Amino acid sequence: MAAFADHLSRGKVEVFNELGIDIVIGRREGASFYDAYNDRKYLNCHCNGGVFNLGHRNPQILDALNRALYEDEIDVGNHHLISGWKAKLAHRLATTTQDHCPGVVFSPSGSEAVEVALKTARVVTGRPEIISVHGAYHGHTGLAAMAGDARYHEPFGIDLPDFTHLPHNDLAAMENRISDATAAVILETIPATLGMAIPHEGYLARIKEICKERGALLILDEIQTGLGRSGKFWGYEYDEVVPDLVVTGKGLGGGIYPIAATLMTPKVHKFYDDEPFVQVSSYGGSDIGCAVGLAVMDIVESPGFLARVEELGDRIEKKLSCRGEMRRRGLFIGIKWPDDGAGILAAKACIDAGVFAVFANNDTSVLQFLPPLTITDSEVDEIINIVNEALS
Ligand SMILES: Cc1ncc(COP(=O)(O)O)c(C=O)c1O
Structure with a gap:
């Protein structure tokens, strides 16, 4: 952390420390990555905007x-x-x-x-x-x-x-x-x-x-x-x-x-x-x-892949009880609330609960929600339960 602050960005380290989300990304696999310090698991619903569409270190x-x-x-x-x-x-x-x-x-x-x-x-x-x-x-x-x-x-x-x-x-x-x-x-x-x-x-x-x-x-x-x-x-x-x-x-x-x-x-x-x-x-x-x-x-392009993306998105839409406006196509999801900053609070609540998601930079009332397209049924249910609990 000290070296990151010295060489990359002191501001980033300070902000994350202050927010209590001072995660240092460590091992990673499938839908999750882990904190290098305490090995805490985070289900990745940010995926770097799609870089990890197929999860982390996809075996194929x-x-x-x-x-x-x-x-x-x-x-x-x-x-x-x-x-x-x-x-x-x-x-x-x-x-x-x-x-x-x-x-x-x-x-x-x-x-x-x-x-x-x-x-x-x-x-x-x-x-x-x-x-x-x-x-x-x-x-x-x-x-x-x-x-x-x-x-x-x-x-x-x-x-x-x-x-x-x-x-x-x-x-x-x-x-x-x-x-x-x-x-x-x-x-x-x-x-x-x-x-x-x-x-x-x-x-x-x-x-x-x-x-x-x-x-x-x-x-x-x-x-x-x-x-x-x-x-x-x-x-x-x-x-x-x-x-x-x-x-x-x-x-x-x-x-x-x-x-x-x-x-x-x-x-x-x-x-x-x-x-x-x-x-x-x-x-x-x-x-x-x-x-x-x-x-x-x-x-x-494998058979059924795109249909599965839509099915997973539909399941999230139906089961997330977020009381916000759900903006969704497939697993490209934004959840909007009436207040500026609500997306920031939602991101913090989700991260604290073990689901990594971020807010939209140019509309802070929105939580961006991009799970990997390859998540399993049990992972999607885990995500839904964690997010519902966190947002409540
Ligand atoms: C819609 C869009 N266009 C362009 C870019 C830039 O891509 P890169 O970060 O690979 O340079 C991004 C990155 O976030 C993006 O989301």
């Missing part, structure tokens, strides 16, 4: 990693060369979009994958403007931070031109703003940091129509909502919309090796056919990451 992912390291004897690979691992994972991802977005650029993190989406939209349309919504989170780097809420760029002096922020769920504002200067609209399919605020029916589909009419592109950030979290492979499948670009990350690395991807239509991806040497990323789509990503795809 570890097997794939071991095979890649010791049977196939691969490593990160060379980002200049052609790679079968990259090609295989790109093909698998493309099929999940019904081949609407078969073009793929890999990155090491979600933020970078969002950077790729935004700069690609600009270069392909030849237009400057990027439209996003207040309260969004798209990552911590330049363009991605700029597309997010002001709190993620203003303090750092990131103040890039041609970024417009509109209110979430305000179709009229989109109608008024999208123009022939707009390169792209970027949206989380359901904004997580804004408290899992599910948009109105038809919202995304209408934005896509407007974009199409006016020559702009629609980018959907599926870094949290994708890869089965919502009970469908992509969250946008609920909205009958086909985006021009889809961004994924987090869970694609199976909690073991970071990898992210930007998928795009052939028309958009043509840029990378014409300019094969401008998007250079040493770790983007590393061969090891692709081997892990392929194992993730095997699990998420």
Whole structure:
């Protein structure tokens, strides 16, 4: 703790100590991790926003990693060369979009994958403007931070031109703003940091129509909502919309090796056919990451997986007696109460009781609740009992 305070963040150590949640993450397995000090178990209902969609140290992912390291004897690979691992994972991802977005650029993190989406939209349309919504989170780097809420760029002096922020769920504002200067609209399919605020029916589909009419592109950030979290492979499948670009990350690395991807239509991806040497990323789509990503795809695309996610979500919705508004698609869950800060109190109560969950940073009245998609029946019942007791 002292070394963490000295070198990483004294503030973090002090805040957690003060709140009595000074957990040092130790061993971890399946749906749980344990405090390194006292071995106390925490059921993980945060999952780093989806990094641990398949639980901690999922045996199938570890097997794939071991095979890649010791049977196939691969490593990160060379980002200049052609790679079968990259090609295989790109093909698998493309099929999940019904081949609407078969073009793929890999990155090491979600933020970078969002950077790729935004700069690609600009270069392909030849237009400057990027439209996003207040309260969004798209990552911590330049363009991605700029597309997010002001709190993620203003303090750092990131103040890039041609970024417009509109209110979430305000179709009229989109109608008024999208123009022939707009390169792209970027949206989380359901904004997580804004408290899992599910948009109105038809919202995304209408934005896509407007974009199409006016020559702009629609980018959907599926870094949290994708890869089965919502009970469908992509969250946008609920909205009958086909985006021009889809961004994924987090869970694609199976909690073991970071990898992210930007998928795009052939028309958009043509840029990378014409300019094969401008998007250079040493770790983007590393061969090891692709081997892990392929194992993730095997699990998420296995028969019955997505139906099970929805069944588990439904069970939680029915059995949680939280007296809040339940915002849910599959196991992408937010619980909202009327008061600001209620999500913070709920998170503290859950953590004290042994379920790790956090509040939504841009709406503190919401508790984000993201159990692993692989939880067992007995674990889900354990979670429900603990949370019901804690919230009561
Ligand atoms: C919706 C969304 N977009 C982008 C990112 C950035 O991803 P990363 O942390 O891998 O850079 C995150 C991370 O929390 C996210 O939740």
